[in-house]
Amino acid sequence: MNNPATPPVIASIDRLGLSAAVGARLRDMIVEGVLAPGTRLNERMLCEQLNVSRTPLREAFKTLAVEGLIVLQPNRGAVVAQMSVPDIEQTFEVMGALESLSGELACARATDAEVAEVRALHYEMLAAHARRDLPTYYKLNHAIHDLINAMARNTVLTETYQQINARIQSLRFRSNFNQDKWDAAVHEHGLMLEALERRDGNALRLILQQHLRNKRDAVIAVLRAAQGPASE
Numbered sequence: 001m002n003n004p005a006t007p008p009v010i011a012s013i014d015r016l017g018l019s020a021a022v023g024a025r026l027r028d029m030i031v032e033g034v035l036a037p038g039t040r041l042n043e044r045m046l047c048e049q050l051n052v053s054r055t056p057l058r059e060a061f062k063t064l065a066v067e068g069l070i071v072l073q074p075n076r077g078a079v080v081a082q083m084s085v086p087d088i089e090q091t092f093e094v095m096g097a098l099e100s101l102s103g104e105l106a107c108a109r110a111t112d113a114e115v116a117e118v119r120a121l122h123y124e125m126l127a128a129h130a131r132r133d134l135p136t137y138y139k140l141n142h143a144i145h146d147l148i149n150a151m152a153r154n155t156v157l158t159e160t161y162q163q164i165n166a167r168i169q170s171l172r173f174r175s176n177f178n179q180d181k182w183d184a185a186v187h188e189h190g191l192m193l194e195a196l197e198r199r200d201g202n203a204l205r206l207i208l209q210q211h212l213r214n215k216r217d218a219v220i221a222v223l224r225a226a227q228g229p230a231s232e
Helices: 006-031 043-050 054-067 085-109 112-130 134-151 155-167 169-174 179-198 201-227
Strands: 070-073 077-080
Touching: 006 043, 006 054, 006 169, 043 054, 054 070, 054 077, 054 155, 085 134, 085 155, 085 179, 085 201, 112 134, 112 179, 134 155, 134 169, 134 179, 155 169, 169 201, 179 201
Parallel strands: none
Antiparallel strands: 070 077
């Protein structure tokens, strides 16, 4: 005999899956600057663009708000989150500490297969850089940093890392708008891979610290250039 509760359960799962898909698309749009910081999110336009109803869109908004990517304003809707220069400086300072600890622990705990996976991602990333495909490059770059963090095998570190890192994905993406800084970041990734292959935790820790400082400086330079000469 058929269970009458089955259809609602399936519908719920489908709805959650749709909400996650909408959230992933909006996340990409925010990270890649299609939806710039401070942009008010028009529900009607986004529903038409993404071909969804308002229910999964609003569920996606809630998820992105928890991640710190958007701000939900009572009776005013959602706005893409915008960070001040002090916010950026402090957040990157914390991320530098988290990334460097990830690297140090990864050197002690990674398997040869995991290091080989980082190496493969690195060469795919180099190919994307060579053809100036920033969206693909950034996805591979993000995967490398996530894998180094995962290789640290510290659940608390990973949870904290993901929470903080979600807030600055669009900024890390924008740090590559300057070609020289993008090229420098690629060089730093080569040094990261070499240190990881040697299992030199101290070296990888220092490289990642400097890598995040350079990202911070590049982000602030882009922000101040956009604001004009009057910016502080």
